[in-house]
Amino acid sequence: MPALLRRFLGVVFVLLGVMLLIFIMLRIIPGDPVSVLLNEHVNPATVEKMTESLGLNKPLPEQFFSYLLGALKGDLGKSYYMRKPVTALIMEAFPYTLLLTVLSAAFAWAFGIGTGIISAIYNNRLPDYIFRGLSLFGISVPVFIVALSLQYFIYFKLSLLPLTYNGSLQSMILPAIALGWNSAGSVARLTRSSLMGELEAPYIDTARAKGLTTRQAIVRHGLRNAMLPVITMMALQLSSMLSGAVITESIFSISGMGKLALTAVQTRDMPLLQGTVLFMAFVISMGNILADVINTILDPRLRV
């Protein structure tokens, strides 16, 4: 599979680029990181000692390579604020985000593909207009508005589900729907347009001339071809989902990666922020490779 090997190398380069970008951006801040941390009225001597101990006085390239080597060994440095290794903090928080993302992805993709197929089959009839309106509405509502309205109606008015996450799976349903709402909309829209495109493909005429009804032709032939672009899009959606996770976690108080990153910004904790962002970028890149693998399996034309 040389094609996949090349793709993997490409991802390694991208991750290097990501690391470089964060590293530079976090170090060109106007003030000196340490003095900001220990706030202004501390005497310069302690600031000097602190910078020394954190190795921030070494030239930038040297800092970068020591950080790179550390990252490869899984050590993302120590959080200034929480005095604990960043990797440990991430390992604590990641399972929650993973659960949230998996649940919201399941909801989004099942709902999205389902409505997409139905609105493609009943093209330009009632179900099509309803679902097209719904999916357009889906991609037009920000995650935090969906979350707040779910809380207002489901919790406050109907009190069916808990307000925030309390460890139980049941309390993860609302956050999952809130986070999955946007991607459900975009998956539905792409599934519909991709399937409509496939319906005009000549091999559908061949299937009907063979004796398949239009519906059979769609399911047995059109669907698989239409799913190829949808799978690629699902992988690309991983990054927007993790963005949404930051908001969903802060509204439903789920102590996941998003909340961790948010506290890192609020407490000006550079290594923690750097670690969480790098880890999330790594997860997204793995998602992209997974999509490529699935596409290569599904589409024989990609097998070199």
Added chain:
Amino acid sequence: MQTLISARNIKKSFRIGRKKRFLAVNDVSLDIFKGETLALVGESGSGKSTLAKLLMRLIKADEGSIAFEGQEIEELSEKEMLPFRREMQLVFQDPASSLDPRMNVRDIIAEPLETWKVYDSREKTDERIMELLDMVELKEDSLKRYPRQFSGGQRQRISIARAIAVNPKLLVCDESVSALDVCVQAQILNLLKKLKQEMDLTCLFISHDLSVVSFIADRVCVMKDGEICETAPGEKLFKSPEHEYTRYLLSSIPGQ
């Protein structure tokens, strides 16, 4: 007979996949004489289209030399190649994609004239465009209209008008009538023949259709898998073909 273009030992291969290289043109030598219509005929994948693009230096050959009116053009840089571009013009196969959909007919035909600043004033350029429209039998009112408002045959006429706008020495037709219906094809073939005589052009005609070639070509080169297997004047080739592949091609024409 003066030679317009002489090509010697042209080789060209394309890379497909990781290691495999596809030899499109394999050691071809060819002369095109002034004033004649030479046809390159062969099936898809025989390299006839690639050879034409090589002769026009739109793609560079791996090996071999090409001389235009005695001057070597194979090694020239893009800049040095420009004056020769003016002498060689191309008419394409697909009427739908050979005209820019965002430009009206006037701008399409004017592009070569304005690129080479043939006329210094817009009025003279418009005059020439009217003349060209007349030569390709198109009505004056088509100037302001866009390509999608024309039929396949009319679009080929616009393509031809653009190609002959700067009085080239060589007109290359790459399957220019293959996408057209029989009646329209006949009109365009007649037009090409008429223009060639009026403007004393040399024409390189690429096609897979032997009957079209037998009508329009003085000399015919039959190509197979990147090599020329037979070159002969039209009547001789169709009456008594020597190469076995040419005979096989002729016998396959339906309805002979």
Added chain:
Amino acid sequence: MSSSSPSNKETVMRKVPLFSRMPILPPSVTVPASIILLIILLALLVPIVSPYDALRQNLTERLSAPGTAHILGTDALGRDCFTRIFYGTRISLFVALIPTAFAVLIGMAAGIAAAFFGKAADALVTWLSDVTLAFPGMLLAMVIMYSFGGSFSSIVISIVIMEWGSIARIVRSVTLSILENEYILAARSIGVKRFNIIIRHIIPNLIPTLIVLFTLNIPASILSESSLSFLGIGIQPPEVSLGLMVNESRTLLFNKPHLVLGPAGMIMLLVLSFNFLGDALRDRFDQEV
């Protein structure tokens, strides 16, 4: 541009017929377009016309219900909601339109360079866009907020960095399909210089895609800005933005829902109409080809 003679430059510039014959537009385009224009008009006029100042606090009239005095009532600090919504819309639109324009311009340049100028440019642009796309948008914005603080410019920069990547990728693939057309080979065989091919053939054929991209990326920017402001790391008080208004009245969600409904409704209306407009324009242009 090389020092080409005036006549050539003049002909090149005039030769690009952008909207020379834009036919009458179907309702699916005019309806959302007029909603957007109406909102923009109100956003400009209401803060001037309205008797109340969007920022001045007036604690005596804290949390008064919607009524004749205050059409949509007042918020926790006694500020008139109706005025604030349109004042906030102005900021939100400003913060959405500017970065989208930059993102489309950068994306276009990068996309054309990647498709037109050979393997090296292609690899560089693809790498750069992959790097920016590997970040979840929100986290990238956080890194920028961390460095530059929550000012206008930092939001604009983070939205541009978030969006240019996908635009560049789309422009690259559309440009590649344009380059496959024979009229590009025709231009080359006529002897048109590379730069002129971009100006005369590639950009005019890219315009429909660019318009659709611009229209569809504005709602994405509005969503990003409002999410950032909602998290408190976007527009900082005392400034006003729709996302910030939702955040400020979030604690009163259950007893004063209308405080949240106002800004949230405006965000949705804006995003919905831009998405609707984008879809309609795309169908319109597909029809035309």
Added chain:
Amino acid sequence: MSEDLLLELRDLSVSIVGKKETLPIVKGIDLHIPRGSIVGLVGESGCGKSMTAKSINNILPPFARVTGGSIIWRTEASGEVDLALLKEKEMRKKCGTEIAMVFQEPMTSLNPLMQVGEQIKEVLTIHGVERDNKKAKDRVIEMLSKVGIAEPALRYNAWPHELSGGMRQRVMIAMAMICQPKLLIADEPTTALDVTIEAQILSLIKELCRNNSMSALVITHNMGVVSTLCDYVYVMYLGSVVESAPVKELFNNPCHPYTRGLLSSIPHVGDNPEFLHTIPGNVPDMKKHFKGCDFCLRCSDDIKQCFFEKPALTETGAGHFVRCHRSLGA
């Protein structure tokens, strides 16, 4: 006479049904396909020949519909049936088993994500002709060899993009023939192929028709294909039949000015006239409605009557019909 007719189109019309207006594409066609004979339907692009073919097994695009006339299908099994009235379910039962079709673009007519053999086997399983998987596979492999594909067992598992254009067209023919249909509709079967492959595919179709006493309707714009393959031919122009005759008769004695113009504007290897005869002007737009004969504007020997009165299809010889006022000696 009509007993031994397998298929009879009676005044068939197909039009594109838009929201506001309907555009007639096929304007009342009468066409007869006797058992075991190969009938040609020839005309330039846009004359409605493909729509006529696709209305028979109802694979018209969604915006087009049969708006008049009937498609009479006669078989021993189901007697006389009007296919135009059949519901989707009954129609599909007949497709693949009684009526089969081969398309123009072998590149895109096969599902790229499914192996070639599987796509052929699907015809057997869908119609329940062969339930057992193993036997079905053997029948497919046998059919692949019958259409001239080397190493059929190996090719069974090939993906469409691995095969050449000619090979793929053979697969399409195998798919069509697997259930021994009564009628094979071939829509421009060799237009996208090279001339040497075209010759092989044409002889394959002819041989299959003769061996299985199967009828065929061949849609083409190439008169050479008509003369090689067909017994009887219909010439179409702007949605209606202008002339129909046995192939020999049509080539030797074309009566309609359009047919004559069509035949004489085809270049032939060997004789090279100074200029080709051409029909002036080009095909008018479908939307244009002619009071008189559709061809009157481009006809060289037209008379006053041609502009005001639509000529009817009249018989001028054994099975030779012409739609032209001049042919009646007017």
